[in-house]
Amino acid sequence: MAAERLAHAGVRTMLIDEKMAWEKPCGGGVTFKAYSQYPFLAKGLSHSVSTTWLHADSTPSARLTLEQPLLIFSRRDLNQLLLDRAAAAGAELITTRVTAVESAGNSWSLSTRSGPLQADHLIIATGARNPLRAFGTPWTPDDTMVALGYFIPANRSHIDIRFFADLEGYIWLFPRRGHLSAGICGKGVTAAALRQRLERYLAQLGISYAGAQFYAHMLHSLAVGSWPNNRLAGPGWLAVGDAAGLVDPVTGEGIYYAMRSGELAGQLLAERRQEAYAAQVESEFGADLAYASTLAQRVYMGRFCGGSNTTRMLQFLRRSPRIQAVMQELFAGTIGYRELRTRIRGNFKSTMAEIAINSFLRRIVTS
Ligand SMILES: Cc1cc2nc3c(=O)[nH]c(=O)nc-3n(C[C@H](O)[C@H](O)[C@H](O)COP(=O)(O)OP(=O)(O)OC[C@H]3O[C@@H](n4cnc5c(N)ncnc54)[C@H](O)[C@@H]3O)c2cc1C
Known part of the structure; x- marks a missing residue:
């Protein structure tokens, strides 16, 4: 550039x-923020993916259909x-x-x-x-994350993101043209531990990484x-x-x-x-x-209402249109973190009301 x-x-x-x-x-992964500013990125070299599944500990997965797809x-x-x-x-x-x-x-x-x-x-x-x-x-080492993964010769039509209550980072499975980029990033964790976690997850999903090309690199996450x-x-x-x-x-x-x-x-x-x-x-x-x-560690490893933040995030995502709208913007890259804070604070009461009503309705429908 x-x-x-x-x-x-x-x-x-x-x-x-x-x-x-x-x-x-x-x-x-290239966000809407990038390809709307640089339209030459959207001219067919990438794989455009809209369906995203988010997974966390002890809660069902949440599906998010991206209004602005991610280009991979x-x-x-x-x-x-x-x-x-x-x-x-x-x-x-x-x-x-x-x-x-x-x-x-x-x-x-x-x-x-x-x-x-x-x-x-x-x-x-x-x-x-x-x-x-x-x-x-x-x-210094405090300013970095380890990021590693596999380029796996497999086809998949959606993105998976897996959070863990004890990891400042996440696993991603990004479908690309002709292969899958499966990786994990984490701060304050050894590469060996991250690799083990990723391999366990791939095995759980039945995705074979035998013979797949392994990669590892440093990723900045300034303190x-x-x-x-x-x-x-x-x-x-x-x-x-x-x-x-x-x-x-x-x-x-x-x-x-x-x-x-x-x-x-x-x-x-x-x-x-x-x-x-x-x-x-x-x-x-x-x-x-x-x-x-200032937020990174709290986002991944903090707790809210007795559960991990990432678990709560998925629960709220399934129940609150307001949280769904915020997640859409996060994936598109169109909302800054300071604006996000203002939005969440401003909408806190109505969001909790949405969640309460949806949980109640869900219980009635189920019973
Ligand atoms: C595992 C992993 C997954 C990631 N996933 C994403 C993602 O999905 N989406 C996203 O937005 N970002 C992602 N990132 C971050 C993204 O890769 C980087 O932020 C981005 O590549 C930075 O671009 P850059 O041009 O600054 O550096 P780089 O892309 O690293 O390019 C640096 C270049 O400098 C050259 N170079 C270095 N030293 C020398 C030298 N001495 N002489 C000559 N050439 C040299 C290298 O050959 C290289 O081509 C990821 C990072 C990692 C590690």
């Missing part, structure tokens, strides 16, 4: 990536799409690994596996495992105290996407934030207004992501 915007504005741009289009470990991409296809757009705009694509970056007065000297390169400005988009640690978010010190920019450089820690700490959504921060970085640099970048990210979505980090 950044390279495309810069090249489109006539700036000489090199896009350096050691792998270019590859099957990066990822669910590949193979990351190889999504990367290729974005690279093609950058190349078409005039960016030069260079496949190599950057091994070091040094300041050379008002410019930068890059060491790469294919020799040295020079640049006036840098946009660091090296992902969560950013090896250029002098740039981008200075994360509350890390947001104020997050480094989005410095003299001569801007950081975007995962390298800048821009991932939703509750859901793990990062594709939209990577695209939008890349777009902003490219646009502002082309207009020579790069000093506005950090404030723009902060006001558009950074402050909301920081607020989300």
Whole structure:
């Protein structure tokens, strides 16, 4: 996105990536927020899925038919799409690994596996495992989740999300074109424990992962105290996407934030207004992501009315049109966390009334 915007504005741009289009470990879920803002994403490369089943401990599953489907991409296809757009705009694509970056007065000297390169400005988009640690978010282990899973050669027509009362994270089963991306993310848990939990769940559903490709990666989930010190920019450089820690700490959504921060970085640099970048990210979505980090643990592991939050969420989802409407917006990515808080507080009494009436009616109908 950044390279495309810069090249489109006539700036000489090199896009350096050691792998270019590859099957990066990822669910590949792209929300309505992303494809409504970038309609080129909705042009048939992905699998569009509307039916979602949510599962939690000790309660029946809840079905949610998404008014705005989730698009599920193979990351190889999504990367290729974005690279093609950058190349078409005039960016030069260079496949190599950057091994070091040094300041050379008002410019930068890059060491790469294919020799040295020079640049006036840098946009660091090296992902969560950013090896250029002098740039981008200075994360510690508290700022990360483990995410792992399998690409399983199987067909499935709906999404499954499984919550657990003792896990800050969840399992997802995302149907893609030609295979299933089954994964789990969790904070403060070992990769081995997460893998075991996922494998047990797949076995329960009768989904065989024998011979399926395994993947594991780090996923940012910045801790509350890390947001104020997050480094989005410095003299001569801007950081975007995962390298800048821009991932939703509750859901793990990062594709939209990577695209939008890349777009902003490219646009502002082309207009020579790069000093506005950090404030723009902060006001558009950074402050909301920081607020989300205060909720993450409570959302998954908190309790409400004597039960786990996730169990209650499913019970309420089955009984309250208001909660269904909020969930629709959460899946579409169209509601911020601060707005969500206001909405839930404002509607609390009517929502509880809805739930009580529906539970009562259900009892009468059953008896
Ligand atoms: C298991 C898992 C599941 C996820 N599921 C979802 C999901 O369903 N939906 C969603 O929105 N988000 C999801 N995310 C998050 C999402 O994958 C990331 O937020 C997103 O890919 C960030 O994009 P990026 O461009 O910043 O980094 P990346 O996509 O990681 O790209 C970084 C690029 O930098 C290149 N690179 C790194 N170092 C160098 C170097 N030294 N030299 C040259 N090249 C280099 C790499 O080759 C890579 O291509 C998931 C993440 C994980 C780990």
